Amino acid sequence: MNKSRKTGFDCPPHLLQVLAWILEFATIFVFYFFIVPIQSLLNQILMSVLFGIFQLAFIYHAFLLTKSDPTDSTLRQKPRIIRSTDAYLTYCSLCVSEVSNDSKHCMKCNRCVSKFDHHCNFVNNCIGKCNYWIFIKVIILLEMMEVIFLVCCSYVIYIWNFDSNHIKDVINGIYGDNSEFGLIIACWILGVLSLIILLANGYLISLHVWLITHKITTYELICKKRLKKTGFDSSVNIDSDETKIIPSALTGSSKRNIHASS
Numbered sequence: 587m588n589k590s591r592k593t594g595f596d597c598p599p600h601l602l603q604v605l606a607w608i609l610e611f612a613t614i615f616v617f618y619f620f621i622v623p624i625q626s627l628l629n630q631i632l633m634s635v636l637f638g639i640f641q642l643a644f645i646y647h648a649f650l651l652t653k654s655d656p657t658d659s660t661l662r663q664k665p666r667i668i669r670s671t672d673a674y675l676t677y678c679s680l681c682v683s684e685v686s687n688d689s690k691h692c693m694k695c696n697r698c699v700s701k702f703d704h705h706c707n708f709v710n711n712c713i714g715k716c717n718y719w720i721f722i723k724v725i726i727l728l729e730m731m732e733v734i735f736l737v738c739c740s741y742v743i744y745i746w747n748f749d750s751n752h753i754k755d756v757i758n759g760i761y762g763d764n765s766e767f768g769l770i771i772a773c774w775i776l777g778v779l780s781l782i783i784l785l786a787n788g789y790l791i792s793l794h795v796w797l798i799t800h801k802i803t804t805y806e807l808i809c810k811k812r813l814k815k816t817g818f819d820s821s822v823n824i825d826s827d828e829t830k831i832i833p834s835a836l837t838g839s840s841k842r843n844i845h846a847s848s
């Protein structure tokens with residue numbers, strides 16, 4: 587059996603997780619080493635403090651989300667104390683254990699997660715009961731940061747078109763001749779990426795506002811849509827043909843496989 591993932595820091599890291607952290611540090615680098623120096627002293631202080639607060643809050647919550655372990659609490663018990671008559675337990679044949687009724691098995695992490703919402707590749711971890719609100723904080727902080735960064739990039743590109751000498755003087759004075767082109771190229775590339783992230787993340791936030799108000803998870807929404815489309819109840823198994831109801835010889839109650847992949 588494959589090893590179970592506990593947190594998003596377990597190896598191997600996901601490619602999107604690595605790219606997200608590279609983009610995060612590239613954004614911080616360009617902001618503090620290129621965008622801030624060309625501002626007036628008052629703007630330098632205000633921008634540094636505002637962006638710094640959001641960055642620290644974002645990194646802290648992204649770290650917490652990655653480090654969290656949303657594994658079903660029954661699986662975390664050592665030793666597991668299972669009472670076969672417990673009404674709130676069902677059976678996962680992949681974990682080879684009883685788990686909570688609201689748990690789903692994540693195929694990427696190979697473990698059951700309480701109130702499974704989805705598996706997030708950007709933190710390489712499942713989002714479930716224990717870390718859902720940290721996830722919400724992370725996407726809200728990300729949206730705020732992208733707004734600030736996009737405004738700053740747009741401002742630099744705007745200034746470049748009207749007063750490029752100011753930018754040349756400041757940047758060349760710090761980093762040498764022609765280094766201002768690095769700033770403009772970085773602002774264009776990271777600005778476009780920020781706009782894409784801003785729009786995609788904005789959609790994600792509105793989706794989760796809708797999910798919270800309707801009291802359902804992302805996984806349940808996907809299952810409902812599939813049920814509507816195909817008539818197949820994927821709440822039992824979202825992507826494989828392993829779904830089966832297994833009469834329990836031990837308890838007399840029915841047991842089922844509960845697999846979710848994404």
Ligand SMILES: [Zn+2]
Pocket residue numbers: 678679680681682685690691692696697698
């Ligand atoms: Zn499981």
Ligand SMILES: [Zn+2]
Pocket residue numbers: 692693694695696704705706711712
């Ligand atoms: Zn997972």
